[in-house]
Amino acid sequence: MRDTQTMRVGVVLERRHTGNPWQEHAWRPVAVIPGAPELERPRLLMREGPIELYHAATLPIELHPSETEGYRYNLSQAQPRVYVVLRTPEGESEPKPFLATLCPYEAQDYSDSGSDIVDGVPAPDPVLAWVADYVEKHHVEVPFKKRERLPFDPRKGGARGGGRGHG
Template structure:
């Protein structure tokens, strides 16, 4: 296995009608499809009263050997997940632009407030791929506590003045 692994992932978004003066719809990721290709983006897949599912994008899921700790933590959860990061979440159609298996990377995108990371259950095919990638590339690094340095050394503190004013 290479130092990184990549697979194409289809992203399915749900548009749901909401009662809000600011937005007509709420969007969320409802599924991912491993190895999906050949679908036209924004193809309607299913619909019901007040909701519609769209095949929104085909994105790469890239696994990196330096992120195996995040993948391990993800796989240790009761329901391992993939994270789909959406841009322009308040627009008429959000833009899926990243799929990751690392919860730390997904969390980094949440900080700015410009993007949102939706969590969806990891399909079994991806679960086995990520598990094999971890076994091949993970190197357990021992925890080392950072040693704090004094802000001011004792030698640099001036002696108390003998004369007071």
């Protein structure tokens, strides 16, 4: 689709030693880096005590005209977020960055799956300017349309009145 735009961001993950015998480390996204270079493997950025920060991957954020309502909602928040989805590949034990999105509704869909880690990180200023410009150019307000209720017809049955066809 020609109205889709893409920006690549580096995903920074925090790896924290938990001291838990069943889970040695906990991973969570903490930042994104606009325009980050591609990586062959994760790069250690910092180590301080039990915490390590890694530039774990570079992912595209894609903006789609059909998702501008979600972007608008995100921009209206006190701290707009980039939502990062982490997924553990089959046969591996550590999660990897899978997706970065600015649409909270898309992030919620991944969160609902229960198998992914989804967390929002503060959106950097260049990302905010980019998405705000995109929304300004592509958002189309869809007016609320209340459904008109049809009058009850006892000859057609239905959930009320014990109509046929259910059960």
